[in-house]
Amino acid sequence: MSDKLPIHIDPIALAERRSVLTGVIEMARLERLSAVVIDSDVDVCIEVSFGKQGKHAVLNGNIQAKPVLACQSCLQAMVFPLDIAFRLAVVSSMDEADQLDIDYEPLLLDGDKVSLNTLIEDEILLALPDYPRHDDDCISQRVSKDANYVESSPDEGSNPFSVLAQLKPNLKKTGE
Numbered sequence: 771m772s773d774k775l776p777i778h779i780d781p782i783a784l785a786e787r788r789s790v791l792t793g794v795i796e797m798a799r800l801e802r803l804s805a806v807v808i809d810s811d812v813d814v815c816i817e818v819s820f821g822k823q824g825k826h827a828v829l830n831g832n833i834q835a836k837p838v839l840a841c842q843s844c845l846q847a848m849v850f851p852l853d854i855a856f857r858l859a860v861v862s863s864m865d866e867a868d869q870l871d872i873d874y875e876p877l878l879l880d881g882d883k884v885s886l887n888t889l890i891e892d893e894i895l896l897a898l899p900d901y902p903r904h905d906d907d908c909i910s911q912r913v914s915k916d917a918n919y920v921e922s923s924p925d926e927g928s929n930p931f932s933v934l935a936q937l938k939p940n941l942k943k944t945g946e
């Protein structure tokens with residue numbers, strides 16, 4: 771897992787060679803994702819196998835990471851473990867993407883290289899929930915635990931709603 775990952779990849783050439791890329795990307799280097807998580811000091815482990823499916827160059831990938839999100843009920847941190855499998859077929863036009871007859875998502879290649887980080891980041895953003903929530907009933911637990919805290923005067927600096935306000939515009943961008 772110590773292989774140095776390339777920043778830009780040529781998926782067609784990698785498919786011809788049946789290459790496999792394995793390594794770790796620091797989440798802090800994924801800007802859009804860093805804007806949505808609470809802690810970007812997290813490793814993203816990836817493995818991508820390149821090959822051919824009919825006339826298409828294809829990628830079979832796996833991503834494992836444990837991003838820390840803000841629970842939308844209690845606004846506290848929650849770890850959201852990801853284990854994503856993705857299948858992409860390289861296409862050079864939207865027409866080709868529409869006509870894709872294999873069970874892969876189209877990867878539109880504009881030029882001959884794509885950013886590996888962007889590709890991985892897109893897959894992670896797609897997999898994140900719009901409204902992450904703790905599985906348990908975190909709100910009522912927190913209210914009973916913080917009964918004394920609620921009595922005290924609110925501290926503007928640590929107002930959890932200001933965190934939410936910062937998160938929302940960033941979350942919207944992920945819907946692109």
Ligand SMILES: [Zn+2]
Nearest residue numbers: 841844904908
């Ligand atoms: Zn919660």
